[in-house]
Amino acid sequence: xxxxxxxxxxxxxxxxxxxxxxDFPIQNLPFAAFRRSGTNEAFRGGxxxxxxxxxxAAAAKSGVYTDLAQQALEACxxxxxxxxxxxxxxxxxxxxxxLSETLREGATAQTALQSCLVAQADAEYKLPCQxxxxxxxxxxxHHATAVGKLFRPDNPLLPNYKWVPIGYHxxxxxxxxxxxxxxxxxxxxxxxxxxxxxxxxxxxLDYEVEMGIYVGNGNxxxxxxxxxxxxxxxxxxxxFNDWSARDIQAWEYQPLGPFLAKNFASTVSxxxxxxxxxxxxxxxxxxxxxxxxxxxxxxxxxxxxxxxxDISLDCLIKTEGSAEENHLSTSNFKYSYxxxxxxxxxxxxxxxxxxxxxxxxxxxQSGPEHEEAGSLLELTRGGKEAITLANGETRTFVQDxxxxxxxxxxxxxxxxxxxxxEVASTVLPAKS
Amino acid sequence: xxxxxxxxxxxxxxxxxxxxxxDFPIQNLPFAAFRRSGTNEAFRGGxxxxxxxxxxAAAAKSGVYTDLAQQALEACxxxxxxxxxxxxxxxxxxxxxxLSETLREGATAQTALQSCLVAQADAEYKLPCQxxxxxxxxxxxHHATAVGKLFRPDNPLLPNYKWVPIGYHxxxxxxxxxxxxxxxxxxxxxxxxxxxxxxxxxxxLDYEVEMGIYVGNGNxxxxxxxxxxxxxxxxxxxxFNDWSARDIQAWEYQPLGPFLAKNFASTVSxxxxxxxxxxxxxxxxxxxxxxxxxxxxxxxxxxxxxxxxDISLDCLIKTEGSAEENHLSTSNFKYSYxxxxxxxxxxxxxxxxxxxxxxxxxxxQSGPEHEEAGSLLELTRGGKEAITLANGETRTFVQDxxxxxxxxxxxxxxxxxxxxxEVASTVLPAKS
Numbered sequence: 001x002x003x004x005x006x007x008x009x010x011x012x013x014x015x016x017x018x019x020x021x022x023d024f025p026i027q028n029l030p031f032a033a034f035r036r037s038g039t040n041e042a043f044r045g046g047x048x049x050x051x052x053x054x055x056x057a058a059a060a061k062s063g064v065y066t067d068l069a070q071q072a073l074e075a076c077x078x079x080x081x082x083x084x085x086x087x088x089x090x091x092x093x094x095x096x097x098x099l100s101e102t103l104r105e106g107a108t109a110q111t112a113l114q115s116c117l118v119a120q121a122d123a124e125y126k127l128p129c130q131x132x133x134x135x136x137x138x139x140x141x142h143h144a145t146a147v148g149k150l151f152r153p154d155n156p157l158l159p160n161y162k163w164v165p166i167g168y169h170x171x172x173x174x175x176x177x178x179x180x181x182x183x184x185x186x187x188x189x190x191x192x193x194x195x196x197x198x199x200x201x202x203x204x205l206d207y208e209v210e211m212g213i214y215v216g217n218g219n220x221x222x223x224x225x226x227x228x229x230x231x232x233x234x235x236x237x238x239x240f241n242d243w244s245a246r247d248i249q250a251w252e253y254q255p256l257g258p259f260l261a262k263n264f265a266s267t268v269s270x271x272x273x274x275x276x277x278x279x280x281x282x283x284x285x286x287x288x289x290x291x292x293x294x295x296x297x298x299x300x301x302x303x304x305x306x307x308x309x310d311i312s313l314d315c316l317i318k319t320e321g322s323a324e325e326n327h328l329s330t331s332n333f334k335y336s337y338x339x340x341x342x343x344x345x346x347x348x349x350x351x352x353x354x355x356x357x358x359x360x361x362x363x364x365q366s367g368p369e370h371e372e373a374g375s376l377l378e379l380t381r382g383g384k385e386a387i388t389l390a391n392g393e394t395r396t397f398v399q400d401x402x403x404x405x406x407x408x409x410x411x412x413x414x415x416x417x418x419x420x421x422e423v424a425s426t427v428l429p430a431k432s
Numbered sequence: 433x434x435x436x437x438x439x440x441x442x443x444x445x446x447x448x449x450x451x452x453x454x455d456f457p458i459q460n461l462p463f464a465a466f467r468r469s470g471t472n473e474a475f476r477g478g479x480x481x482x483x484x485x486x487x488x489a490a491a492a493k494s495g496v497y498t499d500l501a502q503q504a505l506e507a508c509x510x511x512x513x514x515x516x517x518x519x520x521x522x523x524x525x526x527x528x529x530x531l532s533e534t535l536r537e538g539a540t541a542q543t544a545l546q547s548c549l550v551a552q553a554d555a556e557y558k559l560p561c562q563x564x565x566x567x568x569x570x571x572x573x574h575h576a577t578a579v580g581k582l583f584r585p586d587n588p589l590l591p592n593y594k595w596v597p598i599g600y601h602x603x604x605x606x607x608x609x610x611x612x613x614x615x616x617x618x619x620x621x622x623x624x625x626x627x628x629x630x631x632x633x634x635x636x637l638d639y640e641v642e643m644g645i646y647v648g649n650g651n652x653x654x655x656x657x658x659x660x661x662x663x664x665x666x667x668x669x670x671x672f673n674d675w676s677a678r679d680i681q682a683w684e685y686q687p688l689g690p691f692l693a694k695n696f697a698s699t700v701s702x703x704x705x706x707x708x709x710x711x712x713x714x715x716x717x718x719x720x721x722x723x724x725x726x727x728x729x730x731x732x733x734x735x736x737x738x739x740x741x742d743i744s745l746d747c748l749i750k751t752e753g754s755a756e757e758n759h760l761s762t763s764n765f766k767y768s769y770x771x772x773x774x775x776x777x778x779x780x781x782x783x784x785x786x787x788x789x790x791x792x793x794x795x796x797q798s799g800p801e802h803e804e805a806g807s808l809l810e811l812t813r814g815g816k817e818a819i820t821l822a823n824g825e826t827r828t829f830v831q832d833x834x835x836x837x838x839x840x841x842x843x844x845x846x847x848x849x850x851x852x853x854e855v856a857s858t859v860l861p862a863k864s
Contacts, residue, residue: 132604132605133603133604133605135603135691136688138688148687158686158687160622160629160683160684160686163620163628163629164620164629164683164684166684166687166688166691167688167691168600168601168688168689168690168691169600169601169602169603169691169695170601171565171567171601171784172564172565173564173565173650173653173784173785173786173787173790174653174783174784174785176653182653182654182783183654183783185782185783186656186781186782186783187781187782188595188596188727190592196595196724197592197595197596197727199727199728199729202782218605221605221606221608221614221696221697222614222615222696222863223863224618224863245782248782251592251596252592252596252598253687253688253689254590254592255580255590255598255685255689256568256570256598256599256600256685256689256690257600257685257687257688257689257690258600258688258689259567259598259599259600259601260778260779260781260782260784263601263782263784264653264654264782264783264784265653265783292628295620295629295631296631297631346692347692349618349619349692350617350618350619350634350677350680350692350695350696351606351614351615351617351618351696351697351863352603352605352606352692352695352696353605353606354605355605358605431654431655431656431783
């Protein structure tokens, strides 16, 4: 549902928000937890505007805001955004409108708010909220098919895929914000021709290009969230790199799924782009005529036509000692076989309770073409075909010192382009 | 390591702790979070002694304790025990010793502590701590073999089982304390002969008899916990019923593991029996000569001989409208193929960080004999052979109104018997 906060002609008195290439025009207004770099300041909520951050704790004390927007700002003043996220859609929307009105060109609040700005160049971030439970879905049919082909050439896609939004539980504790540098994991692996497993550093370390979906307000145990109401529980989205150790995964994952192959590190972008900001970027998804229709609990008139989001996803690699960013792939979240609403409803249909700050991973977002794959596993066809980077180096999997960078944005005629910023994370050598 | 707190001849001035059949003699001293039933009192930490609870918030104000024990009591005064659990082994041990000395027959503290007692009959419980991440292991080789036979008669145990302590991530939000009554989950299932799945209430609802293992103090990301230090990070154990929807599981679990089949409800007993209280009940585990030895990172001299715990586990069912408890099975945690220390070390060997309040499930603890199975799936051979209860009713899976009760205790010559109390939980009809 579009409203005046989406109007493409809106500009801000923060003039850096008015450039054509900014991720953070006044139509975006994403949330993060930040402080000034290198200080012991408390982290607090912030909203990106151009190359600045509006300090929400300072804004709460500015006297500019009233009523629900003021209450929302107070809930954003602590180090975690969970209290604000838990307030629900009306509060999110009220604060967005109030921020849009007061950051707009000509707003009388400019004088009072000028001192609430912190330059993004001077800021550092932490996780925007306490992540409670983390669930990873598997919504790209292209990824599922490509990976399935590597393991089961004759039967790449399992019979449940087009009926069940496949998901599994992940590890919340090892999720950190962009800038996470982590050691290459060690673990058990077994070479196909070996009789016994061996132990050592992962040899097939990979990234996964995903969207992260933050639950705002949850549901009570035993009370599923209907498909009609599902998106009302979604606060917003971020970029998400779900690091994966493919050789550890291959040996450990039967019969109960990935475990140590996934829980050593996962990295989110600092900014949460709200569901409301994404409203202009809906995309239709057409199922193949031969595909089953989603079951009734996953079907809604509102959702079926306009359930996806058109979010372009770029993945790049920077190798050690080089400043150059080398393109790996471009994909799009619109290819997701299941919508955000379907993920939420499916997750709760058995009565499972979601909570404020839960993170849902979309699963690797690979597009229909080989070069749109969201992991090296796919791009190198299981490590069999090395890819050559723009700087001349080759890769089958991620090497020590490599930094993987993901960026995302939404763009369409009649709307102002908005972006997600970036998530970047570097692999350090294994612990000796 | 045994010390004076384990001496079997110790008795308490709380005389109900001195009966032979109590779960809570002075040698036990387990922890919970409690308040007086039906009040709005704040929950706080408590220690069971006979049929009483020592209110730890009151004890902290009694003036009886000093130094580290007093600091530990203060950390037990809030509604969650995480701050105390995070203090580590020295604090746990100091408080245990101080409680043992002051609750002992003849202790001068009796007068001051008498008013800190609350009868267990007057108390209600909540989860003893905030459960951060929940991981479920699969450590009973008997369970893995029996369940494997149902799915793969020719190859019941997968090749990784005797090398890898198989585990997967579970859902923390839907874990609640004994007394949890939950609706039968709904979901997608597919009958073997059906061409398409259907939606409705679970028809194969099952319990799983498990031990729950609470992490006390955790580790930093990237810093594995060595096998020698692993048990120092374990605060204690509880009884754990990992409810499972077998028909939902069968349809959804490939390729990424159980999801909605497991995350609708899981139930812990209120009391955490500390690792220190369990010290007299070590049990050796002999691997078959043909089995591989654990890898070096999972091996320790201290651990290999004495790694298991001898905990007898009873499972019972109470059907709707009947007060009679019908025995389902008796098993023992000593059959676990992997030790608690091995679970902890394996979990962190890739750098994964554990945190105070993490819960590790042991997996269903089935014994070597068919009647020692810890689930109906096994007892009824996949639902094919109904069992007859003592009250004459039959069951293949759990019916609406059924209450599943688990109890556990440790007993051996030369030691005082200690118990875990119980975990009981009732299935309500599915939401219509």
